[in-house]
Amino acid sequence: MRKLAMTLFCAAAIQAAAQAPPANPVSVQVDLAKPSGTYKPIYSWFGYDESNYTTMKYGQQLLTELHDLSPAPVYIRAHHLLTSGNGVAELKWSSSNVFSVDANGKPVYDFTITDKTFDEFQKAGVRPVVELGFMPKDLAANVPGVSEYQVRYPKNTISGASNNPPRDYALWGELVRRYTEHLVQRYGKEKVSTWYFEVWNEPDIGYWHGTPEEYYKLYDYAVDGVRKALPNAIVGGPASTGPASEKAAAFLNNFLKHCLNDKSAANGQAVPLDFISFHPKGQPTVIDGHVQMGLSHELKAVAKGFSIVASYPKYAHLPIILSEADPEGCAACSMKVNPANAYRNGPLYPAYTATAIKALFDLQDQYKVNLIAMLSWSFEFEGKDYFEGFRTLSTNGIDKPILNVFRMAGLMSGERVSTSSTGQVSLNDILSSGVRSSDDVDAFATKGDHEAAVMLWNYHDDDVPAAGSEVKVTIAGIPPNVKRVLLEHYRIDDTHSNSYHVWKAMGSPQTPTDAQYAQLKESGQLELLRSPTWLDVSAGKVTVVTALPRQATSLMHLKW
CATH class of the missing domain: 2.60.40.1500 (Glycosyl hydrolase domain; family 39)
Known part of the structure; x- marks a missing residue:
């Protein structure tokens, strides 16, 4: 010593x-x-690919710590809530096996793994952002060039059929209805009414193997299913990538046009939209042997997204959830895989985040929109080396410096x-x-x-x-x-x-x-x-x- x-x-x-x-x-x-202006707890939102880490030793521990860092509610978003599989987490992969069909083609709904996940959320006192994805194996449509259902890291995790459209949109809507109904029955209408239901993840890139129009249809049937089970549910999307690129900006813009002008494919009525979400990311690199962050890349995406939302008077004051807002785009890529990710273990990551927090509030004020969340896509990875350089809040139960900037933000009011x-x-x-x-x-x-x-x-x-x-x-x-x-x-x-x-x-x-x-x-x-x-x-x-x-x-x- x-x-x-x-x-x-x-x-x-x-x-x-x-x-x-x-x-x-x-x-x-x-x-x-x-x-x-009002100080809002935009810092108290976190997420991760591997929903099954929720029930594991260090996942349980970290959820409690996240609850304790803020006087405001802490929200948790996770991928793969509807994905087929055995419930064993891998990098960028999880599953719940909530839906299958029997030998006669009849739907079978199994909430065993779902209950374990959401019970841990309740035990820790955090609130879910219920991301409705990805497609169960027995519901996935056939898409040319996509034959394998489960494709896991380090391969391309978004190339498999878990990101295909449904073969039957009505059955997709019924799955979402059953899923929401089960959550309401298990946890109560009052509690679930405070959660956010977000349809899919980044449907403008490889996480969605359909057209934008097919995503709109997926959205329509999903929110119709949620609202059938919980009429006052908070629903939204599209959780698209950061609109700094022309393609991503067009996707967000056209989604808002769909919600504003079209009738729901599910019921012929107006399309509900209670919040808007997208994913701004930075772009670090290695320059002359050292890490150089790309804060401007993240903030440009935010500014463009805010300008798009502000251009719709009906939606300008809707809550905006940056449902992934990070220095770069791959939490599961360690600094061993990408040396530019070496920023993650030390004090640079917190300083970057503190700078971003002020900039996000300033951009909100400039565009006169309603930002409520800067969700950090970072959690923990079980069974990995200490400080391996994943984008995590803790490593083997040891809190990293980044977690402390969120604790600082929790002391502000x-x-x-x-x-x-x-x-x-x-x-x-x-x-x-x-x-x-x-x-x-x-x-x-x-x-x-x-x-x-x-x-x-x-x-x-x-x-x-x-x-x-x-x-x-x-x-x-x-x-x-x-x-x-x-x-x-x-x-x-x-x-x-x-x-x-x-x-x-x-x-x-x-x-x-x-x-x-x-x-x-x-x-x-x-x-x-x-x-x-x-x-x-x-x-x-x-x-x-x-x-x-x-x-x-x-x-x-x-x-x-």
Whole structure:
């Protein structure tokens, strides 16, 4: 233990020397008296391909942690809720075997695996986003060139018949009705009425082996089935890819036209649409031997999607769920498979996410739409190496730094308030060229009842060592009757809230001892930079000065 402590101390000293802040501090101004909009828990949404991980050891553990990080409801979206199979998870593959036909061609509905999955959601206290996909084997239509039903990672998981249209749309609608009816009977109408029912996943690419028009028909029959079982169910889609490309933008646009102008293929009535979903993604790469993130790629897709939604007056105020919003597109591709995914284990991922959170709220305000969710497609993978570099929140039960930025966001509440920073990279510059020249040293703040919170970061797309910044944060607008405030300063950086750093200092063990595992568990939690401190308020203001390394994220939580 003494050797490990000395190793950590030396590493911290080296890092501090490499990132010594410059002489001129960045000035951040926060005005609690200037509201800028409601703070919504867009952070409290998560998802994963492998729905069967829900019932496994570390999946159960992580679901409880996700519930506990937020005072708001936490929503979980998973693929393969309707896929045929034995219920054994593999990378990018799961199944429930909910539907089959017997020797006489009669439908058979089996909710055994479904109940295990949804029971764990209820046990953890999280709410499902019920993704209606993929196609059961006995319901899948024949599609030329698609012969095999189950095609699993590392092969192309979207090439199999589980992504085919139904051979009988009425039978598809009846499956969805039966499925929803069962959920209502098991968990109650009141509870299921708070869930979101989303039709399919990314039907504009290989996850759907039909035409856009066939997807519209799939959607119509699905929402008709849901509403027959639960008339007030929240239904929507299309869960298409990020509309930065012309093809993806056209798909989202044409889907909205279908809902607005067409009659349902299922019942001849208006097409229900309660929320709109799509999937913006970033685009990291390796440049000159280091990871370079692609934040602008993700935000451009968001901006385009928001502009499309805003162009429909009837839909402009519908909830928007970014039902996958991530730095790139393959959670199950480890950094061993793709070196650009090396961002996932350390503090770069949280700093990227903090920067994105503010940008998403700013884009919502700019386009006057109603964003409610930035769903992180990240969970955990059972039976994989420690810190193998999957897009996960934890590894073998050890929380990774990324989970702590969501814990920070869960400490924010009330309304968003005005912030400015002399170190900010403007949203327009990020959209056009990312964060590629100077660091983005910026803040996002909220004010609640008797508290305020300032999220602060020093982000750069390039994951290379660089000098940090000294940051002077002035928080004004504190109520005049308040004379002192309690500051709790949380930090994610190379040596705080960072289990990956501790694991590497141990020698990167794949079979840690019980003592090492306990230390890793502890180091994965959100950590205070220093002890809580009472600050004197002068003229409604307090000032906090801090050294902020590159790719570090802070949360200054004030109470009075």
